[in-house]
Amino acid sequence: MGGDAKIFTLAEVSEHSSSTDCWLVIEGKVYDVTKFLEDHPGGDEVLLASTGKDATDDFEDVGHSSTAKAMMDKFYVGNIDTATIPPKKKYTPPKQPQYNQDKTPDFIIRLLQFLVPLIILGIAVGIRFYAKSQ
Numbered sequence: 614m615g616g617d618a619k620i621f622t623l624a625e626v627s628e629h630s631s632s633t634d635c636w637l638v639i640e641g642k643v644y645d646v647t648k649f650l651e652d653h654p655g656g657d658e659v660l661l662a663s664t665g666k667d668a669t670d671d672f673e674d675v676g677h678s679s680t681a682k683a684m685m686d687k688f689y690v691g692n693i694d695t696a697t698i699p700p701k702k703k704y705t706p707p708k709q710p711q712y713n714q715d716k717t718p719d720f721i722i723r724l725l726q727f728l729v730p731l732i733i734l735g736i737a738v739g740i741r742f743y744a745k746s747q
């Protein structure tokens with residue numbers, strides 16, 4: 614390895630996606646795991662399913678041991694041109710419906726909750742005074 618590592622595009626790597634010719638992209642590096650397919654403890658199917666894309670997350674999600682990571686050097690064939698890897702799709706939560714559909718500002722509601730009983734009380738007292746003075 615060293616400075617003059619071969620750089621592959623994702624399209625080039627994707628041409629090696631079969632059980633007789635299988636390349637993987639993990640953490641910016643390209644691995645030819647064709648000879649490893651049969652020996653992989655996780656099976657050949659998962660490796661084939663991880664071809665043609667950045668398999669870093671697939672590889673990390675399994676939580677491979679340091680022994681597994683040490684084995685990778687044997688399969689290294691070059692680096693990936695990271696510009697050819699499509700960016701990860703970020704999960705954007707759907708917009709929540711507006712909870713307060715009522716456009717009346719909050720403070721006006723609070724003010725009314727405070728004033729309305731006072732006004733009713735005032736009217737009641739007023740009527741009582743008016744009735745007494747008759």
Ligand code: HEM
Nearest residue numbers: 644654655659663668671672675676677678680681684685
């Ligand atoms: C050059 C790449 C890879 C190497 C050298 C490798 C090596 C290994 C090794 C040595 C194990 C045994 C457990 C351990 O030591 O962690 C293992 C298990 C496993 N690997 Fe990989 N692996 C590679 C890529 C992948 C990829 C891309 C996937 C995709 C999902 C994958 C999925 C699995 C699974 C599912 C197991 C089984 C885990 C279990 O049963 O506990 N591996 N691998």
